[in-house]
Amino acid sequence: xxxxxxREFLKKSIIGISGAALAPGTLIAGPALxxxxxxxxxxxxxxxxxxxxxxxxxxxxxxxxxTGFIRSAYEAGVKMFFSATYYGEGNNEKIVGxxxxxxxxxxxxxxxxxxxxxxxxxxxxxxxxxxxxAYIKKAEGSLSRFGLDYVDFVLFPYAGKRSTVLxxxxxxxxAQLKKEGKTRYVGIASHSDTEEALKAAAESGIxxxxxxxxxxxxxNTEVLNSAISVAVKAGMGILGMKTTAGVYxxxxxxxxxxxxxxxxxxxxxxxxxxVSGMTSLEQLQKNLAMIRNLKMTDQxxxxxxxxxxxxxxxxxCQQCGDCLSQCPHNLDIPTIMxxxxxxxxxxxxxxxxxxxxxxxxxxxxxxxxxxxxxxxSSGFDVRKKIxxxxxxxxxxxxxxTA
Ligand code: SF4
Ligand code: SF4
Numbered sequence: 001x002x003x004x005x006x007r008e009f010l011k012k013s014i015i016g017i018s019g020a021a022l023a024p025g026t027l028i029a030g031p032a033l034x035x036x037x038x039x040x041x042x043x044x045x046x047x048x049x050x051x052x053x054x055x056x057x058x059x060x061x062x063x064x065x066x067t068g069f070i071r072s073a074y075e076a077g078v079k080m081f082f083s084a085t086y087y088g089e090g091n092n093e094k095i096v097g098x099x100x101x102x103x104x105x106x107x108x109x110x111x112x113x114x115x116x117x118x119x120x121x122x123x124x125x126x127x128x129x130x131x132x133x134a135y136i137k138k139a140e141g142s143l144s145r146f147g148l149d150y151v152d153f154v155l156f157p158y159a160g161k162r163s164t165v166l167x168x169x170x171x172x173x174x175a176q177l178k179k180e181g182k183t184r185y186v187g188i189a190s191h192s193d194t195e196e197a198l199k200a201a202a203e204s205g206i207x208x209x210x211x212x213x214x215x216x217x218x219x220n221t222e223v224l225n226s227a228i229s230v231a232v233k234a235g236m237g238i239l240g241m242k243t244t245a246g247v248y249x250x251x252x253x254x255x256x257x258x259x260x261x262x263x264x265x266x267x268x269x270x271x272x273x274x275v276s277g278m279t280s281l282e283q284l285q286k287n288l289a290m291i292r293n294l295k296m297t298d299q300x301x302x303x304x305x306x307x308x309x310x311x312x313x314x315x316x317c318q319q320c321g322d323c324l325s326q327c328p329h330n331l332d333i334p335t336i337m338x339x340x341x342x343x344x345x346x347x348x349x350x351x352x353x354x355x356x357x358x359x360x361x362x363x364x365x366x367x368x369x370x371x372x373x374x375x376x377s378s379g380f381d382v383r384k385k386i387x388x389x390x391x392x393x394x395x396x397x398x399x400x401t402a
Pocket of ligand 1: 317322377378379
């Protein structure tokens with residue numbers, strides 16, 4: 001298909017983001033996928049008051065290493081792409097921008113997580129007063145890396161504590177970014193204290209969306225679901241991340257049935273879309289096939305049950321923070337455990353490296369302890385995992401993969 005025809009086809013196929021739009025399966029790049037006319041439209045849900053009709057799978061791009069993969073996902077019907085300033089130290093935003101370059105701007109949705117400076121992951125609060133001007137400048141850096149005049153979402157990551165979500169400076173910066181047209185919508189991303197964050201965000205009237213950890217391993221599902229309902233009633237759209245709970249059961253590489261665990265997520269109608277950290281065309285194809293039929297097969301039900309009752313603790317840290325007060329050396333264990341999950345679950349050494357750097361730990365963090373005081377509520381052998389992942393600190397950056 002010639003370029004002009006191709007562009008015309010894309011224009012006709014993908015309706016703008018503010019309308020009742022669906023990005024259907026269109027052109028397919030890569031040999032692993034069927035031709036576009038073999039793909040039925042992807043099922044969609046509405047993302048809260050944004051009105052965006054999004055396919056049930058969106059793209060968390062941290063593991064996307066080339067522009068072609070971004071383009072293939074777009075052409076397969078994926079509509080929403082989420083990056084972060086800290087993915088590949090900004091390179092990931094460049095890859096996403098390049099992959100979507102020259103496409104009709106109203107045919108895709110781009111969001112990025114912009115963390116504030118001076119944020120203490122351990123407490124979920126600011127270690128120095130939040131600076132709205134500096135934050136806005138940081139978000140503008142993302143626009144320039146994407147090569148876009150505006151993004152669709154600026155997300156405030158690691159949101160948990162009410163005082164942080166409702167911080168005057170943060171709300172001011174978010175409102176300003178919208179007002180100046182730098183972003184269409186704003187939101188939070190939350191791994192911990194998510195119920196608190198959701199309720200605060202709903203109350204603010206400023207945040208339009210929330211991207212939250214949501215998977216079959218989460219322990220407080222009922223409480224979380226109730227906070228999600230509060231946010232949805234306030235008009236917010238909810239996106240699920242960490243939906244496979246770290247992908248693998250353990251370091252050996254065995255994993256639960258991914259279709260079953262993702263279908264479990266989408267059983268909650270309040271989750272508008274799964275932000276999947278896809279790394280291959282095969283995974284993309286599998287995910288898109290999965291969302292076309294959410295009814296679980298008997299086998300998937302069995303596999304889901306097996307996964308839910310699996311005695312193996314898995315790679316997903318609940319980020320409950322129960323360990324923090326137990327460690328006499330004040331290690332930021334939840335952040336270290338996230339790093340462990342990125343390394344062994346998502347196979348993303350760069351993301352693991354950056355998480356570890358945020359934890360600011362010594363080279364051999366547990367060497368001064370005779371025995372470990374920490375009794376992890378998920379049953380993790382915390383000391384073993386910390387000792388293992390701490391080795392990543394010594395790896396020169398140029399050896400990292402993303
Ligand atoms: S107690 Fe366990 S599950 Fe909870 S944050 Fe610490 S390591 Fe993670
Ligand atoms: S062994 Fe490590 S995690 Fe356990 S208490 Fe000591 S420093 Fe903390």
